[in-house]
Amino acid sequence: MLTIGLTGGIASGKSTVSRRLAELGATVVDADAIARAVQEPGQPGLEGIIAEFGPSVLTPEGRLDRQALGAIVFADPEARARLNAVIHPLVRREAVRLAAAAGEDAVVVEDIPLLVETGQHGRFDLVLTVQAPAEERVRRMVEDRGMTEADARARIAAQATDEQRAAVSDVVLVNDGTVADLLRQVDRFWAERVAPRR
Structure with a gap:
């Protein structure tokens, strides 16, 4: 590989x-696509984001309000670090799994x-x-x-x-x-x- x-x-x-x-x-493993997937309702990324930032980052339908979250994390490096601590380990785990599934060649x-x-x-x-x-x-x-x-x-x-x-x-x-x-x-x-x- x-x-x-x-x-x-x-x-x-x-x-x-x-x-x-x-x-x-x-074989392309897209970290952004994985990050979006783990932030869907019911997924551990979204649960972690809610625990970290509260329900104000959700739409009325219970989905992640990316604009609201972006306004917080792109204005505050500490908030961005907190978000990354939630999402990055989940993304890395899935990326490793997908890469391994691609095969030795x-x-x-x-x-x-x-x-x-x-x-x-x-x-x-x-x-x-x-x-x-x-x-x-x-x-x-x-x-x-x-x-x-x-x-x-x-x-x-x-x-x-x-x-x-x-x-x-x-x-x-x-x-x-x-x-x-x-x-x-x-x-x-x-x-x-x-x-x-x-």
Whole structure:
């Protein structure tokens, strides 16, 4: 098994890279998708969030109000640490299970936005980072995700810097052109760094 940790800041183009790696034959384990699943009603993540932050972070239907929770944790590093202490162990456990199920011949890509922040980079054969200019990332969050500029900048500020990610990476893909440009970089990474090790 070849394990790859994929990371990058919010709105850097990591999802595009992840999809391409899946098309090339990788088994992708998506930490964000796992985190969303464990925060569904009746799941241990949501129960832990309610215990930590109270019912004000729920919608009237009893689901997680992501906006309300985001307003708390992106304004307060201590609150964010409390949230991470609830969610990260659950996500890691499920990620390990999914990776193990992929089989010995698999190329397993774990898509982990907070790979650097959670100190996980050392457990992968390769670390692949996607970078994009900060202003472009802000534009994407505002136009594509409906965030305010202030919210977008707060989310970027809450994550590791490009320099911190690059310092633990084997390969950095710079997403400052077209989608086709980015996909060509992914294909080159696969041909040069993954295919020879399979």
